Amino acid sequence: AQSVAQPEDQVNVAEGNPLTVKCTYSVSGNPYLFWYVQYPNRGLQFLLKYITGDNLVKGSYGFEAEFNKSQTSFHLKKPSALVSDSALYFCAVSPKYFGNEKLTFGTGTRLTIIP
């Protein structure tokens, strides 16, 4: 069975510093990988995805993520954190060639940017 691990429930970063939110996954075959962000009492917003090709994926709001097949990781990064980046972040994985019914979400990482 596939799974997603977000090992840190909470990440605190000073404003202006680089940030990393970690994600590792387990899936049969090649993966589709996603990052979503959720602001309080709101739905999730799509940030970026890895389907194929370049291992470094750029997304919305200056975020990027690096697909590392050997480490089965897909960490979310941003060079300089903003206070407005504070939110709950979800990583998700699906086996390739399936639809969203096979998408598995991690438990989320709460990112707090300290002014």
Added chain:
Amino acid sequence: DGGITQSPKYLFRKEGQNVTLSCEQNLNHDAMYWYRQDPGQGLRLIYYSQIVNDFQKGDIAEGYSVSREKKESFPLTVTSAQKNPTAFYLCASSIDGVRTYEQYFGPGTRLTVT
């Protein structure tokens, strides 16, 4: 929240009552999904529909029912058979259900059953 509306935002019900959560999208997406979100857990799929007049059970369908009579609408009924219905419910859509395209989520409905 991109073209998906959910109503109401907050819903309170007494135990034993059925309740229907609304989800409407104007994105012309074929596929729609219902998820349940509980604190400290990832999203769990309740039901999904890849096309009008067709829907499938997700991972936690027991105690829930859906219909998909129109492309833009995918209401979810939480029945009295659902043992622990208090949760945050999210509706989502994607271009189609054949592949894992990114999903667009509604703002959610927080259901409290007492």
